[in-house]
Amino acid sequence: MRLLTFLVLLPCCLGHLNVYLSSAEVWRLLGLTAELYYVREGQINVYALNFVVPVPATIGELHFTWQSLTRRPLPYTLHAKVMKDSGALHTPTFNISNEGFVPTEPQTWRVDLPCTGTVAAEVDVTISLNVSTGSSSTALHFQRKKICLKDVPRPAVRVDNAPYAPTSADIFYAGAGCAGAVLLIAAIAAAACRARARKLRRARSDEQDAHAFLPDSSCKSAASYTSYRRPTSIPAPAPEDRARDLQQRIAELTIQRCRVRLRSVAMEGTFGRVYRGTYADEEAREQEVLVKTVAEHASQVQVSLLLQEGCMLYGLHHERVLSVLGVSIEDQTAPFLLYPWNAGWKNLKQFLLMCRGVSIGGNSGPPPPPLTTQHVVRMALHALDGLSYLHSQHVLHKDIAARNCIVDENLRVMIADNALARDLFPADYHCLGDNENRPIKWLALEALTKKQFSPSADVWALGVLMWELTTLAHQPYAEVDPFEVAAYLRDGYRLQQPANCPDELFAVMAYCWAMSPDDRPTLPQLQIFLREFHTQLTRFV
Template sequence: MKWFVLFLMVPVCFAHLNVYLSSAEVWRLLGLTAELFYVREGQINFYALNFVVPVPATIEELHFTWQSLTRRPLPYTLHVEVVSHQEAMHTPEFNITSEGFVPTEPQTWQVTLPCTHVVAAEVDITISLNVSTGSSSTTLHFRRRKICLKEAPRPAVRVDTIPHAPTSADIFYAGAGCAGGVLLIAAIGAAACRARARKLRRARSDEQDAHAFLPDSSCKSAASYTSYRRPTSLPAAAAEERARDLQQRIAELTIQRCRVRLRSVAMEGTFGRVYRGTYADEDGREQEVLVKTVAEHASQVQVSLLLQEGCMLYGLHHERVLSVLGVSIEDQTAPFLLYPWGSTWRNLKQFLLACRGVTVGGAAGTAPPPPPLTTQHVVRMALHALDGLLYLHSQHVLHKDIAARNCIVDENLRVMIADNALSRDLFPADYHCLGDNENRPIKWLALESLTKRQFNPAADVWALGVLLWELTTLAHQPYAEVDPFEVAAYLRDGYRLQQPANCPDELFAVMAYCWAMSPDDRPTLQQLQIFLRDFHTQLTRFV
């Protein structure tokens, strides 16, 4: 990657100068529809100056707009230097002369960033722009980070221009196509309905013979949305192997029901329940636990999902990951999943709602209101979640459901990532079924996960950006105004979540970078960690 630092020295002439990024440039880089001013009629945007704007691999030039507000042009000098990884980039070039005058009308100039494609690197670059009034001059610092890949990147997916307005010819052909399509769809739908009816009859027959807790490999329940590396369909041998693996995990985690004591209900859904309680080991020592279970009327599908999702983090040990402690299964009773629990721990989404005075269900509503969260708190909590996700990825585990509802927080604002067992039941407003029999967190999913069922580390990065947005907004609902059926088209058209109130520009730019259209253009967790740590350090300097 390359860093760009722009130096502009104009203490006296600041009131007579504008330097900014146009709305088209901000849209290209960050997917936002707004201008970004560095200097506006003497007012300096220090947030913008301190933020390192990442430049995706698909973008090879930067555009800056400037204007002298005096009656005469202001003299300037330009200089560019590649600070690091010179082998990854050819010498950057301007489309204007290195010396001249800032025009009195708005003008956009360009810096070309030609990658060599010989090595992959993040290159630091410094662009120096000196503007003077004769007796004085000033320098500003604009930083950029350019991603250079070893091979030429694919063209950017997002369309940067507004689509053309439909003409009468477009409408005619579209109408004719739709008419023909309706007939074709009707024929296909009739055949699909007959096939689906036969499939449902087979599924009901298989369900009757299913194991008390583990579904048969042909059971449709496996298609319900679950996290962690679960494919949409599995060969029979692989499904049997997965079932045996789950049985082995349950056998290793099994504890005696008599050692578990339930005290109070922490959360309750339609069929799921979460209790606070205690667990006594063989030596009689008790510890606080959280118990996830289901009600008596829960179906075998719901029971099996509880076990599958609750055991997915079994065997993982990290201070930022909450893994299952034990499982209790007894005949004719609902299974218990035990998690280590602290007296001050709370569900992160419930905690954020309480921070803005929203009463949540269960006993958690009686807890004292939390203190106000600052930007420092938000960044530190995001770093905790990021550390946990880094560990999961190091263990080759994709979470696939990173969100505030699947995290916990203690009184010291330390965050841990948990599994998503019972989340669909306890937080039903966060999950939607689009007619495909899968209840998924639509508004947290990356575009490729939503449309193509593709999950990768970059998809978890997208969800982490939404989690950061939740932290900043105190658990407001993302895309609250967008119908779940329209989310895919909304994202494909380039729209994203809006910048929350009181959210620093550089923090929101991180979120926007996480929501890049192409997975290759999103930052890695290591890159996010470096930036958030640096940003947190900057924040602490002013407190």
């Protein structure tokens, strides 16, 4: 049986006592096949006790297992406290008495957390257990954050001694405060929302100039959606409409080739090249740019992909998003895609490889300073902020990964498009017989098997990106054949916890890889947790 443990175990006065969550309970809450010990052989797991475990709205009870390892039962007292009464949660109750003795055989006891159904809120609950050894006593405090939704009945099924079952776990903030109401009206409002969104996009396009318009799905190659948790399918535009819209976008983006100067090759693939260069505007002011283009032997399909993927983020303005600056197209020449650039910026995957000591592009200089856990969490928050902005603009990225991010000298991360990524990072893309190179090992299960993309699929890929940050760009599932990845994920296997990754951070990744899209956390929920975790880390530095 695999054990889920945290980093710090401190001796205590409990003597021989175990307090833990069974593998079935851990699977139900976290989606992991493991046991989580709070006290093991009399040692307190401080990190585990400090970790606030979220309890989704679909789970109404918690289960703990304990055992006295002495020859006699140990006296205990037990109570639960709601930290702030919001009217969303009834008083927690236990299925055992508040005072008694810890048995000498393993026993599972239950805490009921019934929501009132009248208020939607996140309720902090602390379950306190005091165990006496005769000469002294020790207090254990288990922290939980219960999610309660309005007008949602309490689940009727209770699992007191749940056997292990490979079903998707109800994990990490699986509901938001208003999700129930949104889902109830989504079907009725879908058509109206789509019409309103199209109207708003047209109005915004008319009001803004050529450098600040909101792209639509024909150019950005990403589906729009009307509900954050339940995306609504939108009919794909006809090929002639798509071509016409792409031509219109390119016309708005077009800049003169004579204003672009190429200096040096930054990256090169089989048919794609990335140059460093400069761009002079109409007032002759020069700025550093990065230029993406294709070689002379590139096919028309590759040119079309470059243009479609390159303008995916055009018109989006955010400090954590790198969008295309302009396009230069002239007869008989390959198109140029220009991006704003600074000397200290690097591709995030190449930067992580350099941190690992891997030479990139003949660069034999010293590697960057080692990344700390604080650095990794802060960089993950930057990527999260960028992705949140994209979703707020109704853009699904579909290819979140380190190779499609930029990092500067201050470790600030920006999300970029995936233009030329298949050519520049060929080991990250695979074709499964469908004549389409895809980032197989970054895709959510439903995106891999059914090509269903949603905000939750981007969340899955964000979890893989966090894994890349902690491993310094190791290849995910390196031992798994691309043709076997879907079966591997379907059987419940996931990426392993990196050796230097704190359990709290790996738990976040595991939440992102839940089998069901509805069980994955939303981006605001991830932001709250990572910011709190980053604050905890900085307190000890």
